[in-house]
Amino acid sequence: MRHKRHRFGRRAREAMLGYALVLPSLLVFGAFIFYPFVKNFWLALYRTPPFPNLPRAWVGFSQYREVLTSHLFTNSFRVTIEFVLLTVPAGIVLGLALAVLAHQRMRGIAIYRTIFSSTVVTSVAVASLISLTLLNPQIGLLNYWLGRHGSLSPLDDPKWALVAVAGVTIWQNLGLSFIIMSAGLQAVPDELLEASRVDGAGTWSRFRNVTLPMLSPTLFFATIVGSILAFHSFGQIDLLTEGGPQDRTNVLVYAIYRTVFRENDDGKAAVLAVALFAVTLVLTMLQLRFLERRVSYER
Amino acid sequence: MSAEPATVAGALAPGFARFLMVVAALVAAAIVFAVVGWRARPSIAARARKINRYILLSVLAVIVLFPIFITVVNSLLPSDKIAARPPTLFPTHPLWGAYSQAWTQGHVGSYLFNSCVVTFFIVGGQLVTSILAAYAFAFLEFPFKRVIFVVFLATLMVPFEVVFFTNLQTVVSLGRVPLVGRFMGLDTYGALVIPFLATGFGAFLVRQAFLAVPRDLRDAAELDGFGHFRFMWRIAVPLARPTIAALGLFSFFDAWNQYLWPLVVTDKTRTVQVGLRQLSRVSLDQINVTFAGTVLAAVPLLILLLVFQKQLVRGLTAGAVKG
Numbered sequence: 001m002r003h004k005r006h007r008f009g010r011r012a013r014e015a016m017l018g019y020a021l022v023l024p025s026l027l028v029f030g031a032f033i034f035y036p037f038v039k040n041f042w043l044a045l046y047r048t049p050p051f052p053n054l055p056r057a058w059v060g061f062s063q064y065r066e067v068l069t070s071h072l073f074t075n076s077f078r079v080t081i082e083f084v085l086l087t088v089p090a091g092i093v094l095g096l097a098l099a100v101l102a103h104q105r106m107r108g109i110a111i112y113r114t115i116f117s118s119t120v121v122t123s124v125a126v127a128s129l130i131s132l133t134l135l136n137p138q139i140g141l142l143n144y145w146l147g148r149h150g151s152l153s154p155l156d157d158p159k160w161a162l163v164a165v166a167g168v169t170i171w172q173n174l175g176l177s178f179i180i181m182s183a184g185l186q187a188v189p190d191e192l193l194e195a196s197r198v199d200g201a202g203t204w205s206r207f208r209n210v211t212l213p214m215l216s217p218t219l220f221f222a223t224i225v226g227s228i229l230a231f232h233s234f235g236q237i238d239l240l241t242e243g244g245p246q247d248r249t250n251v252l253v254y255a256i257y258r259t260v261f262r263e264n265d266d267g268k269a270a271v272l273a274v275a276l277f278a279v280t281l282v283l284t285m286l287q288l289r290f291l292e293r294r295v296s297y298e299r
Numbered sequence: 300m301s302a303e304p305a306t307v308a309g310a311l312a313p314g315f316a317r318f319l320m321v322v323a324a325l326v327a328a329a330i331v332f333a334v335v336g337w338r339a340r341p342s343i344a345a346r347a348r349k350i351n352r353y354i355l356l357s358v359l360a361v362i363v364l365f366p367i368f369i370t371v372v373n374s375l376l377p378s379d380k381i382a383a384r385p386p387t388l389f390p391t392h393p394l395w396g397a398y399s400q401a402w403t404q405g406h407v408g409s410y411l412f413n414s415c416v417v418t419f420f421i422v423g424g425q426l427v428t429s430i431l432a433a434y435a436f437a438f439l440e441f442p443f444k445r446v447i448f449v450v451f452l453a454t455l456m457v458p459f460e461v462v463f464f465t466n467l468q469t470v471v472s473l474g475r476v477p478l479v480g481r482f483m484g485l486d487t488y489g490a491l492v493i494p495f496l497a498t499g500f501g502a503f504l505v506r507q508a509f510l511a512v513p514r515d516l517r518d519a520a521e522l523d524g525f526g527h528f529r530f531m532w533r534i535a536v537p538l539a540r541p542t543i544a545a546l547g548l549f550s551f552f553d554a555w556n557q558y559l560w561p562l563v564v565t566d567k568t569r570t571v572q573v574g575l576r577q578l579s580r581v582s583l584d585q586i587n588v589t590f591a592g593t594v595l596a597a598v599p600l601l602i603l604l605l606v607f608q609k610q611l612v613r614g615l616t617a618g619a620v621k622g
Binding site: 014019027028036106108115120122124125134171174183256257260269276280284285 | 349352353355356359360363364366367369370373381382384386427428429431432434435436439440441442444447450451452454455456457458460461462463464465466467468469493494495496497498499502527552555556558559562563571572573575576578579583586589590592593596597600601603604605608611612
């Protein structure tokens with residue numbers, strides 16, 4: 001009897017400790033993730049008044065229809081998709097190429113590895129500032145070498161602005177891509193490659209039939225995380241183009257930012273934010289699936 | 300897609316043509332080495348292939364490093380020389396004045412200080428909350444544990460970019476509350492730090508590491524009269540150290556590189572990333588200060604990369620490679 005009561009008390013105490021340990025995180029999540037998330041849906045149903053202090057007018061789902069069919073949204077959505085397609089595949093291929101080249105026992109290879117990972121020290125802001133000056137029409141060296149000295153910077157050219165921003169982004173993320181791909185390559189067992197070499201497979205066929213399949217989880221992860229990052233790009237747009245020229249680089253996050261700060265329209269911004277959430281939801285679900293798979297590997 | 304190719308080629312500046320020639324020469328040398336390597340006897344062939352590899356790696360290294368290199372060079376030149384053509388690629392008389400100017404007049408010193416404070420508290424906070432929550436998920440039994448764990452994972456599905464302006468409204472209204480507003484309103488460290496004190500990803504990562512701690516250890520510790528906290532700090536955390544270090548570095552990068560949030564909640568308490576935005580708007584005769592500021596902003600992460608390269612790789616690839 002006594003023993004049983006002791007056990008019960010212990011279990012209750014364990015439960016209390018458990019709640020106490022998760023509570024700090026839950027408080028932060030509640031205040032800065034779940035509350036604003038729910039508030040977004042609520043804001044999206046009301047029209048923001050033209051002047052502050054006036055009451056919000058309930059407009060229901062008509063605001064969704066209005067915003068989602070507007071040029072602002074369709075343009076931003078298209079630009080964002082284009083940006084993802086410009087940056088993600090190229091970033092992965094380049095990172096993989098560098099990783100394959102640097103993946104061998106050679107004297108001094110560590111120096112090359114450090115150089116190839118070096119762009120991880122450049123934040124979005126640092127990378128943007130570097131390229132902003134490189135592409136400056138008066139002093140930009142890259143602009144000069146591209147034969148555009150004194151004329152329009154690619155960043156101000158509607159035809160090239162998005163490509164230029166994508167190029168900066170690819171360069172900035174190259175270090176990360178290289179590091180991820182190198183780690184993936186290191187996980188490919190040498191015996192497997194040795195075995196296929198003994199079987200007479202050439203370099204290319206070894207890469208295609210052994211390395212690439214073994215690398216597929218890494219490639220999958222890089223594609224998803226890269227796409228999520230690209231969907232949420234903001235800093236480089238803000239620093240390099242401010243969404244211009246002619247909205248050619250006005251990605252979704254930048255459109256939200258502008259709607260909030262230039263138009264003071266949080267109702268409209270909320271619809272855009274809900275849309276951004278919806279398009280990235282699929283990607284995050286895939287990422288969670290991947291993390292789950294990792295769980296099953298380990299347990 | 301491209302502009303008229305003829306005019307683009309025709310307009311190629313002499314500098315770029317020279318650059319192309321150097322690259323072409325290197326590629327040609329590489330091809331020669333490749334052919335020699337293929338024809339010659341194995342030992343020479345192997346050596347030639349090796350030289351070939353080095354040339355290729357070096358060319359790529361130069362291309363990757365060039366933007367950083369030219370930024371450092373330009374930060375050491377007077378403004379009028381930066382615009383001069385052909386460009387100066389090696390400063391013969393480096394001037395360090397731009398750095399002190401960036402540090403004081405450009406406020407890079409105080410921006411860096413702000414970034415350090417904010418990053419320190421975010422990383423520390425995330426490690427503590429993640430370890431505590433992970434311990435509960437890995438070692439304790441309590442009702443609704445699964446549900447709460449799913450709630451933690453659900454936070455991964457809400458990107459900060461989706462909620463930043465609603466959070467901004469929260470911060471603005473908290474700023475109006477007496478007392479609370481002093482450390483949680485606009486332009487405060489609290490506003491920069493508190494929303495990021497916990498992460499579902501971190502809790503998940505540490506939980507995985509804790510689950511790998513053998514159950515026997517827990518039982519043995521219990522027999523020795525270890526309470527939960529003693530077991531956590533003495534056994535579980537040390538065993539999970541590689542994961543925790545990786546998480547710390549990951550958080551550091553995330554916190555240090557934040558841009559959107561500091562931009563919207565601060566005006567004077569700028570972090571270095573947003574501070575650079577101000578530096579990008581100086582006039583061209585001050586442009587060497589911009590270059591110097593950019594270099595200064597990259598130094599902390601550069602040190603981190605050089606000192607913690609191994610852990611950093613783990614941190615940045617956390618979740619990418621199984622096991």
